[in-house]
Amino acid sequence: MWWSAAHLLFLAGVLAFVPVFPGLWRAAGVRGGRGTAVGATALIGLAGAAAVAVQAGIDLVVGFLAADEDAMSELFERVQEVPGVVPLVYTVVPVLFWLGLLALVTLLAAFRRDLMPGWTPPLVLVATVLMAVSLDLLPVGGLCLGLALLPVRRALSGARR
Template sequence: MAPALMAGYGLVRPAGWAVGDYGPGVWWSVAHLLFLAAVIAFVPVLLGLRPPGGLRGGRRLAFRMASGAGLLGAAAVAVQAVIDLVAGFVAADDRAMSDIFEKVQDVPGVMPVVYTVVPLLFWLGLLALFRRGEVPAWSPLLVLAGVVMAAISLDLLAVGALCIGLALFPMRRGLPG
């Protein structure tokens, strides 16, 4: 479900641009609600990407570090989505929304924690949980392709989400829910 919700954001966003109404309003809110739901839906994925047979020793520590980094990054991305939603709800137009973002981002520490550094941990944690030998060889490559597409442009997010969804497909029975 998480990649599907993320792809939904990736499709609604350009649709809003196409109709000339992607700013404060319905398109913005729907897109960001989908993105927030996607991030929340990734939490069980980050917690459930354990290899069959359990974890021992260093592998347990590596799993905890990767899932912890992913969860920390997911929290930062969720905060970012909530900020975007609130700005979209309270702003009267694009300029007012930009002013809100500027005020939020001017708060010391907000840029690295919410927008630049910590959110990367979500993607890196997800990628680190795909270990060679524990999943088909193409799964980590698809996750990497999805992460790179998301990093290049939000316009590629739907395709990136599809890649991540395909990478998760072989593990669907082992994931919670």
């Protein structure tokens, strides 16, 4: 039960970033090469978010189907034996979520200081490192991400209008 609850919360958290990437892109309002860099970074982050969401979905399905931990291990092995699944869903592409987010806030801090404070990228980096160190630190990392992105909330609200 806790496995499923934790994965549902994690999935909800990742899905909450789906509007953040294009929202920051639009709110940045930069053109030319800068706009291309911001847009590409937002798309990279979205690709990573999609991979993380698929990973969480697989984890949920395995958790619902498996009777015990041994059965979960067997199901995970079968999923991961499918060619391409490991890099696309578990190793390479999911990292793009974190790298894309860090790169995006860094670009915005450089291009739009009025939109993104300079302390945002270091706080996003701290959050990313905390969550990479231990899954037990996911709530602390999530809090850091929330604090890091709090100043741009108004900008995102204005970009949707």
